[in-house]
Amino acid sequence: MVAQITPLDICWQPLPDDFQLEDEPVENTGQPILAGALRESLEISGFIQEQMLIASNFAICATVNGQFIAKAADWVYIPRVNQIVGDRTSYTPHLEGEIPAIVMEFLSQTEGEEYSSKRTYPPGKWFFYEQILQVPIYIIFDPDGGLLEFHQLENGHYELKQPDENGRHWIATIGLHLGTWRGTKEGRTGYWLRWWDESGNLLPWAVEMVEQERQRAEQEKQRAEQEAQRAEQERRQKERLIAYLQSQGIDPDSLLTDGTEG
Numbered sequence: 001m002v003a004q005i006t007p008l009d010i011c012w013q014p015l016p017d018d019f020q021l022e023d024e025p026v027e028n029t030g031q032p033i034l035a036g037a038l039r040e041s042l043e044i045s046g047f048i049q050e051q052m053l054i055a056s057n058f059a060i061c062a063t064v065n066g067q068f069i070a071k072a073a074d075w076v077y078i079p080r081v082n083q084i085v086g087d088r089t090s091y092t093p094h095l096e097g098e099i100p101a102i103v104m105e106f107l108s109q110t111e112g113e114e115y116s117s118k119r120t121y122p123p124g125k126w127f128f129y130e131q132i133l134q135v136p137i138y139i140i141f142d143p144d145g146g147l148l149e150f151h152q153l154e155n156g157h158y159e160l161k162q163p164d165e166n167g168r169h170w171i172a173t174i175g176l177h178l179g180t181w182r183g184t185k186e187g188r189t190g191y192w193l194r195w196w197d198e199s200g201n202l203l204p205w206a207v208e209m210v211e212q213e214r215q216r217a218e219q220e221k222q223r224a225e226q227e228a229q230r231a232e233q234e235r236r237q238k239e240r241l242i243a244y245l246q247s248q249g250i251d252p253d254s255l256l257t258d259g260t261e262g
Helices: 030-044 125-133 206-247 252-260
Strands: 053-055 059-064 067-072 075-078 102-106 137-141 148-154 157-161 168-171 176-185 188-196
Touching: 030 075, 030 102, 030 188, 030 206, 059 125, 067 125, 102 125, 125 137, 125 157, 148 176, 206 252
Parallel strands: 102 137
Antiparallel strands: 053 075, 059 067, 075 102, 137 148, 148 157, 168 176, 176 188
16 A cells, blocks of 8 residues: 655744754854855855845744744855845745745765655755755755765756866856865865856955955066166166266267257
8 A cells, every 4th residue: 555645735934932943053163164155255256135145054944734844054045035134043935035046055974964855744954955945956065075966956856967067067046156176264174165157267255355465466566666677777777878978078968959950
């Protein structure tokens, strides 16, 4: 006998005041840094608009079959919310704005939850994002090994997508490429998720912009010094020429006068 699958009765209600989050933030100092770096480059480059919501480790809410559910994504991008709220602690799609366009999870020592398709209460994150929220793009990133999994919702299920020839994924809803990058930031050396624009230019972090400005200022200083040296060489060359002409009994000013006579 085939077991009957209980249909999902989904509605959208705000987070109750007394609700205790099931998903505690993972004790991994690298995850907040990874999430913050993703937002930082977007903000510096002017991609964040007022109506957008970009956050990490805060409750995304839904009520399924009469039971309230909240999951704390490591990073979430919502293109438009109905109201700008400071210090938002939770978000209910449809009730407060659009559904998340991108949800990311960073793998940690607590394995399995990111891939859990558990349907019964409380549902796994994979099932929650795919079947309840129906988030178009679900990204799973392994900061230690650098593996980036890009899952796109197609016909109601996530399909794993391959990167382009540069190892990046184009995200039309945000107008940028997403890929991995290895380097150091805030004392952490390893793999990072980074943004590239449509032309393939890496969106910089603040520290990189400061370094670029320092290099630009240094180059400008070198150009100014080279120009000053060139002017000084010309001045000395002119002085030597005047001294030579005078040693030959020639008045340099007369040469200038002769040269200007019509």
